[in-house]
Amino acid sequence: MINVTKLNGDEFTVNADMIEFIEETPDTVISLISGKKVVVKEKKEEIIEKVIEYKRKILII
Template identity: 40%
Template sequence: MIIVTRLDGRHFAVNPDLVERIFESPDTTLVMADGGRFIVTETMADVIEKIARFRARVIAIAYNAPDDSDDTDDDTDGEVSVPDGRGSPRLSIIHPAGTPGGTNIGRA
Protein backbone atom coordinates (compact mmCIF):
# COMPACT_ATOMS: atom_id res chain seq x y z
CA MET A 1 0.00 0.00 0.00
CA ILE A 2 1.09 3.58 -0.57
CA ILE A 3 0.11 6.48 1.66
CA VAL A 4 -1.37 9.55 -0.03
CA THR A 5 -3.02 12.71 1.28
CA ARG A 6 -6.55 14.00 0.69
CA LEU A 7 -7.04 17.71 0.04
CA ASP A 8 -8.23 18.15 3.65
CA GLY A 9 -4.90 16.79 4.94
CA ARG A 10 -6.06 13.30 5.97
CA HIS A 11 -3.82 10.41 4.95
CA PHE A 12 -5.08 7.15 3.49
CA ALA A 13 -3.59 4.05 1.90
CA VAL A 14 -4.15 2.93 -1.67
CA ASN A 15 -3.34 -0.42 -3.25
CA PRO A 16 -1.07 0.68 -6.14
CA ASP A 17 -1.98 -2.43 -8.13
CA LEU A 18 -5.52 -1.05 -8.43
CA VAL A 19 -4.52 2.40 -9.74
CA GLU A 20 -5.57 2.48 -13.38
CA ARG A 21 -4.68 6.09 -14.26
CA ILE A 22 -3.17 9.18 -12.68
CA PHE A 23 -3.68 12.65 -14.08
CA GLU A 24 -3.18 16.28 -13.07
CA SER A 25 -5.59 19.04 -14.02
CA PRO A 26 -4.45 20.87 -11.79
CA ASP A 27 -5.10 18.53 -8.84
CA THR A 28 -3.72 15.01 -8.97
CA THR A 29 -6.48 12.44 -9.43
CA LEU A 30 -6.06 8.70 -8.98
CA VAL A 31 -8.54 6.69 -11.05
CA MET A 32 -8.94 3.21 -9.63
CA ALA A 33 -9.72 -0.02 -11.50
CA ASP A 34 -13.23 -0.04 -10.04
CA GLY A 35 -13.88 3.50 -11.31
CA GLY A 36 -13.31 5.21 -7.95
CA ARG A 37 -11.51 8.54 -8.01
CA PHE A 38 -9.34 10.12 -5.35
CA ILE A 39 -7.99 13.67 -5.48
CA VAL A 40 -4.68 13.92 -3.62
CA THR A 41 -2.19 16.65 -2.73
CA GLU A 42 0.84 14.78 -4.08
CA THR A 43 2.02 15.48 -7.61
CA MET A 44 1.70 12.83 -10.30
CA ALA A 45 5.49 12.37 -10.20
CA ASP A 46 5.35 11.85 -6.41
CA VAL A 47 2.62 9.21 -6.71
CA ILE A 48 4.53 7.40 -9.47
CA GLU A 49 7.68 7.47 -7.30
CA LYS A 50 5.74 6.04 -4.32
CA ILE A 51 4.42 3.23 -6.52
CA ALA A 52 7.91 2.46 -7.85
CA ARG A 53 9.37 2.41 -4.31
CA PHE A 54 6.53 0.15 -3.13
CA ARG A 55 7.17 -2.34 -5.92
CA ALA A 56 10.93 -2.24 -5.33
CA ARG A 57 10.32 -2.92 -1.63
CA VAL A 58 8.09 -5.92 -2.46
CA ILE A 59 10.81 -7.37 -4.71
CA ALA A 60 13.50 -6.74 -2.09
CA ILE A 61 11.43 -8.48 0.59
CA ALA A 62 10.81 -11.47 -1.71
CA TYR A 63 14.49 -11.65 -2.64
CA ASN A 64 15.68 -11.52 0.98
CA ALA A 65 12.93 -13.65 2.54
CA PRO A 66 14.25 -16.52 4.66
CA ASP A 67 13.37 -20.06 3.69
CA ASP A 68 10.14 -20.88 5.56
CA SER A 69 10.36 -24.63 5.01
CA ASP A 70 9.94 -27.13 7.82
CA ASP A 71 12.51 -29.45 6.21
CA THR A 72 15.15 -30.33 8.80
CA ASP A 73 17.11 -32.77 6.60
CA ASP A 74 20.69 -31.47 6.72
CA ASP A 75 21.76 -32.87 3.33
CA THR A 76 19.55 -30.50 1.30
CA ASP A 77 21.53 -27.35 2.30
CA GLY A 78 18.37 -25.39 3.01
CA GLU A 79 16.38 -26.29 -0.08
CA VAL A 80 13.24 -28.40 -0.12
CA SER A 81 12.85 -31.10 -2.73
CA VAL A 82 9.79 -30.93 -4.92
CA PRO A 83 8.43 -33.80 -7.02
CA ASP A 84 10.25 -32.75 -10.21
CA GLY A 85 13.60 -32.90 -8.38
CA ARG A 86 14.32 -29.18 -8.38
CA GLY A 87 14.80 -27.14 -5.21
CA SER A 88 12.14 -24.80 -3.87
CA PRO A 89 11.29 -21.86 -6.14
CA ARG A 90 13.23 -18.72 -5.33
CA LEU A 91 13.41 -15.23 -6.73
CA SER A 92 16.75 -14.72 -8.45
CA ILE A 93 18.44 -11.97 -10.38
CA ILE A 94 19.82 -12.83 -13.79
CA HIS A 95 22.98 -10.94 -14.68
CA PRO A 96 24.13 -10.64 -18.29
CA ALA A 97 26.82 -13.17 -19.24
CA GLY A 98 30.31 -11.95 -18.54
CA THR A 99 29.45 -9.82 -15.51
CA PRO A 100 30.45 -10.75 -11.98
CA GLY A 101 27.92 -13.25 -10.66
CA GLY A 102 26.58 -13.63 -14.21
CA THR A 103 24.86 -16.71 -15.48
CA ASN A 104 24.67 -18.17 -18.92
CA ILE A 105 20.99 -18.41 -19.67
CA GLY A 106 20.01 -21.65 -21.39
CA ARG A 107 23.19 -23.51 -20.48
CA ALA A 108 23.47 -26.34 -17.98
Protein backbone atom coordinates (compact mmCIF):
# COMPACT_ATOMS: atom_id res chain seq x y z
CA MET A 1 0.00 0.00 0.00
CA ILE A 2 1.26 3.49 -0.84
CA ASN A 3 0.07 6.91 0.27
CA VAL A 4 -0.72 9.52 -2.38
CA THR A 5 -2.40 12.94 -2.38
CA LYS A 6 -5.49 14.04 -4.30
CA LEU A 7 -5.39 17.47 -5.96
CA ASN A 8 -7.55 18.87 -3.12
CA GLY A 9 -4.87 17.86 -0.58
CA ASP A 10 -6.61 14.79 0.85
CA GLU A 11 -4.22 11.89 1.42
CA PHE A 12 -5.32 8.33 0.71
CA THR A 13 -3.83 4.87 0.30
CA VAL A 14 -3.65 2.87 -2.92
CA ASN A 15 -2.98 -0.85 -3.19
CA ALA A 16 0.24 -0.83 -5.24
CA ASP A 17 -0.61 -4.25 -6.67
CA MET A 18 -3.76 -2.80 -8.27
CA ILE A 19 -1.94 -0.15 -10.35
CA GLU A 20 -2.16 -0.93 -14.05
CA PHE A 21 -0.38 2.17 -15.36
CA ILE A 22 0.47 5.81 -14.55
CA GLU A 23 0.17 8.76 -16.93
CA GLU A 24 1.13 12.44 -16.74
CA THR A 25 -1.32 14.46 -18.85
CA PRO A 26 0.04 16.92 -17.31
CA ASP A 27 -1.69 15.87 -14.06
CA THR A 28 -0.66 12.45 -12.81
CA VAL A 29 -3.37 9.83 -13.34
CA ILE A 30 -3.16 6.40 -11.70
CA SER A 31 -5.22 3.79 -13.56
CA LEU A 32 -6.18 0.75 -11.53
CA ILE A 33 -6.91 -2.71 -12.90
CA SER A 34 -10.54 -2.19 -11.81
CA GLY A 35 -10.81 0.60 -14.41
CA LYS A 36 -10.94 3.36 -11.79
CA LYS A 37 -8.71 6.38 -12.40
CA VAL A 38 -7.33 8.67 -9.69
CA VAL A 39 -5.70 12.07 -10.25
CA VAL A 40 -2.90 12.79 -7.75
CA LYS A 41 -0.35 15.52 -6.94
CA GLU A 42 2.69 13.25 -6.99
CA LYS A 43 4.73 12.90 -10.16
CA LYS A 44 4.99 9.55 -11.93
CA GLU A 45 8.56 9.02 -10.72
CA GLU A 46 7.53 9.60 -7.08
CA ILE A 47 4.80 6.99 -7.34
CA ILE A 48 7.19 4.49 -8.93
CA GLU A 49 9.66 5.05 -6.07
CA LYS A 50 6.89 4.53 -3.50
CA VAL A 51 5.88 1.27 -5.17
CA ILE A 52 9.49 0.06 -5.27
CA GLU A 53 9.97 0.93 -1.59
CA TYR A 54 6.72 -0.87 -0.70
CA LYS A 55 7.72 -3.98 -2.67
CA ARG A 56 11.12 -4.03 -0.97
CA LYS A 57 9.48 -3.90 2.46
CA ILE A 58 7.11 -6.77 1.81
CA LEU A 59 9.74 -8.97 0.15
CA ILE A 60 12.18 -8.57 3.05
CA ILE A 61 9.66 -9.65 5.69
